[in-house]
Amino acid sequence: MPGIMHILHPMAHKPHTCDYCHRIIKVGEKYEKTVWADDGAVHTWRTCQQCHNLLEKYPLEDDGDGIDNYDFYDHVSNLCNERGLDNQDMDAEEMVCALLKEKK
Numbered sequence: 001m002p003g004i005m006h007i008l009h010p011m012a013h014k015p016h017t018c019d020y021c022h023r024i025i026k027v028g029e030k031y032e033k034t035v036w037a038d039d040g041a042v043h044t045w046r047t048c049q050q051c052h053n054l055l056e057k058y059p060l061e062d063d064g065d066g067i068d069n070y071d072f073y074d075h076v077s078n079l080c081n082e083r084g085l086d087n088q089d090m091d092a093e094e095m096v097c098a099l100l101k102e103k104k
């Protein structure tokens with residue numbers, strides 16, 4: 001497990017890519033930045049607002065070795081399947097949008 005972890009909520013000063021859905025975080029957009037140190041290396045993980053909202057609504061359990069974009073992709077695929085959403089041609093970003101727009 002990571003030793004030191006910081007979670008920041010900066011405003012993007014240059015475009016970044018969301019590490020979960022790979023959409024572009026535009027300049028001026030707020031995002032979540034997780035920084036941790038591991039064996040002397042510093043890692044950064046960026047989460048866009050949409051993925052953040054999705055994970056608040058549908059939390060993804062950490063299976064012990066952290067959550068990566070593959071776990072995230074499986075998670076949103078499962079959520080789409082459970083809801084009968086047709087995700088055949090959707091990428092992660094589109095699935096996140098579809099799930100967030102979904103009416104209860």
Ligand SMILES: [Zn+2]
Pocket residue numbers: 018019020021022023047048049050051052
């Ligand atoms: Zn995202």
